[in-house]
Amino acid sequence: MRILWNEMKKILTWKSLLLLLIINCILYFFLIDFYIKHFPNGRPALDSYRIGIEMIEKYGTSMNDEEFQDFRKVYEARVEEADRYLQTEKVAVSEGIDTYAKFNSYDWSSASKEAGELRDRLFFEEGTDLFWELQERNRLIGFYDGKKMYPSDITPAQKQRYEELAKEGIFGTYPEVAIRNFQDYITNVAVAILFSVVAVISPMILEDRTRHVVPLQYTSKKGRNVLKTKLLASFLSTLLVITSLLVIYLSLYSLNDTSVYFNVRINSFIGNESWYNPTFLQYILFTIGGIYLVGIAFGLAAMGFSTIVPNTLTLLGVQIPFVAGFLIFALNRIITFPMNMWFPKWQMPVFYGLLLLSSMFFVWYVNRREKKMDITI
């Protein structure tokens, strides 16, 4: 236990914590901050968010046709309100857009100056939510009306899944603003965590070799078994780093106030057809699990490389292609959209399995190699 604690202290030094802070500050301000500061991002995203909450509070986490009829009635009532509003506007009357239907079908590309000014005033100056809201309600109704349509160029498995969802009455009904925001947010959080883990874990084992401490460790009573303790210390430090960063980033995420959406199932969000159908909260937890898995896999890989390469530069050089490859080819598939129907169903479990197994095998290999290796430094 004392040895383990000593090894952990060697990883989590002030220097490494400072590095962690710098990496996360940079990545937070460049990648993450936007999804907190600008949520919902403008109009009609704000209206989408509000209408979504209204739908959940009024109809619950799923909607049947009857409930949607009620939603339609609300829309119609709001349209009438817009009609009354437009009829009080002289410009609207003179331009022939005195109802919302006419306002919507008006040719805005060749609009008169007055009409343009009226539209700008309604949308941007007077701060009325009504016209933004109507746009969004109209969009949601549009999606509901086309709920049974699905793309033609899909695989038999995707087609089968669409049919299953339709049979169970699960359609993309609720606005996707909250889940999209989470997907974007957590993807960038995953990038920050991945870089943090690699940066913090990589140097420790290598440093013992470059500082010529290994001969002293390996000739002590503990001997070469110290590598196992180092690997365990690295693993626990990886968990600690991931957990601490997740606590911080998820606390920041809580500022987006999306908890109302937590019980909505992910297939009920527009454009979010998935192979599985957990609730939004379960999906969040799954993604967190995914981040742990990716973090642990890269932590293990960093430990492995750290045992083999001769110096820090090589250590960074070796890991860059792996990290870059993951960000380019796998991040979207296993963190952003792990269950999305646009990727084959087997892909997510296979990716996770391969990632974990290959890094575990790598660590097993370096541990075995170290047991017999001549220490010539």
Add this chain to the structure above:
Amino acid sequence: MIVVKDVCKRYGDFTALEDISLEFSNGLYGLLAPNGAGKTTLIKMLATLISPSSGEIQYNGENIVAMDQRYRELLGFLPQQFGFYKNYSPAQYLFYLAALKGISKQQAQVKIDELLAKVALSDVKHKKMKKFSGGMIQRVGIAQALLNDPKILILDEPTAGLDPKERARFRHLLTDLARDRLVIISTHIVSDIESIANEIIMIKNKRLLYKDSVEQICETLRDAVYETTVDFSQLDEFRKRFVLLSEKQEYGKMIVRFIHKGEKEEGWIPVQPQLEDVFLYEYQDEMVEEL
């Protein structure tokens, strides 16, 4: 007792050591050879850091690799390059190594104070080692090797970086330690071990050359070491004819110490061979190559 049995070490096509057989019992052994002769390879094999390509090393009849931690428990080791964490203090670092050596915190506390006093580092026990001189670092290295009160103490170039006063103190320390344990010191500095080693081991051309007492090794050059005075003008010629061991300028002439196995000439004074003479004589080729 440690027995090295027909040990060879090869790295691919390169042979570092060949057919080395040795026996060590309690006492102080000096492993003397020029740099690159294979001292560190042998030392590392004794410390289980390197495995022999063939042959084996036994402690009390048991293979040291198979003994695993039972052997390492008996071992104190100072490598040629003593590694440390520069932001650690000697006390912190010794506590770290004490944990690896399986020494309890309470025992370590007492032992660390005692050892730091022994190597004259008590005043700086809480200072970061990044500010230490080479000699101070080496003294920390010596202290760590003694932490577990080892039965077998192996020191690879332990006097590197020590000043003459520290070397003298170190020699005294080793003499005390060697009374009831096995101490093996690898060095290329003859004076480090000449006066204290029970036996000297010399390796040449990857093979064991000598394993004997200083006196017996010196006997090999009996009646072959001389001193004489030579004119500067004759010095080059003299160097070509004889193996010169040392040259000293005095009153405008050179007093040379040299080896000649044959008839003595007039003006040559026979002198008692020293270990350094044997060292310089045996490794003259390596030294020319090094130059």
